[in-house]
Amino acid sequence: MTHRASSESRSSRPDPRFPAVSTADIHRVRETIITWFESAARPLPWREPGTSAWAVLVSEIMSQQTPVSRVEPRWREWIQTWPTPEDLADAPTAEVLHRWDRLGYPRRALRLQEAARVIADELDGRVPGTAAELERLPGIGSYTAAAVASFAHGERTTVLDTNVRRVLIRLFAGRDRPSASPGRAETRWAGQFVPEADHDKWNAGVMEFGALVCTAKSPDCESCPLSDICAWQRAGQPPSAVKPKTQKWAGTDRQLRGAIMDVLKSAHEQSNGDNAGSVSLDLLTASTAEVDPELLDALPAHTSTKLDRVRDLSADPDRVGRLIDGLISDGLAARDDDALRLPG
DNA sequence: AATGCGGGGTA
């Protein structure tokens, strides 16, 4: 039998990364954030009373790694088009990807439809009510599960997104930035701030505070109602020692994948009943000189422009072909004889 | 723990 360490190891071994916080400071921060939130929150549509759990879930998926300002119009269109999990479950995947538009990470749209199908087919159309159950759905991780459970179902969870982590780390650890990803210790530490009542106001409020005041790049410390207890402020706002690895874009596979998807979405947009909205693989992969002019002429001008973009990005048919295989493998595209289209 | 995955806004 394994009695690991001593019996008090769970609760309070000091962890230098997450210092102890006094009860007074915990209450002060709770009240300050919730009061600030009630007067300064952005009027986001999914926060309005009566928003369904499904609509909240859609907003959270769309907001993963995507600024809220870009999410709002897409969210409105999605909720209008597919108000329930059943509606999205029944939709053609091509339509789902097309309406995802340019939000980025289109695999999120695929996972969301998969989740909708699980909810519709196995859960009687009900969005799971606890974070633990939500986390079993595709595309839903610890953040999204906690957020939906707190905002839509009233479960007292600890919501830890990049904003919350930054706010708490600055206030009480005196560091500029949190680590790359939150661990158990950090989640437990952050959990002490979540009040029993108004947990949703705390969770949404501290997130909003990080988005509007305690921002990553140029925090508005002048107007911060917590600057008097902020450890990072007290230490002189020291920058992080290590700079984050920033991803390249120009010239990468990601850019080219996006350009190929753009061609498929354009073809889908132009398509109608007797037109599948597909694009010849030769047009995508053959070098310019070998392209059949008739195929090119048959293409709508809009799609042809997108195709030019792909060629500008890569003149290497093998590379384009490899990325196409990847898209098909990921479920973002489908082979249609010798053509490619959005998946049905 | 590291990597891949989109796309656009901002300084």
Add this chain to the structure above:
DNA sequence: TACCCAGCATT
């Protein structure tokens, strides 16, 4: 150009 944005899944 570099950084950032309500992360997740895979290795």
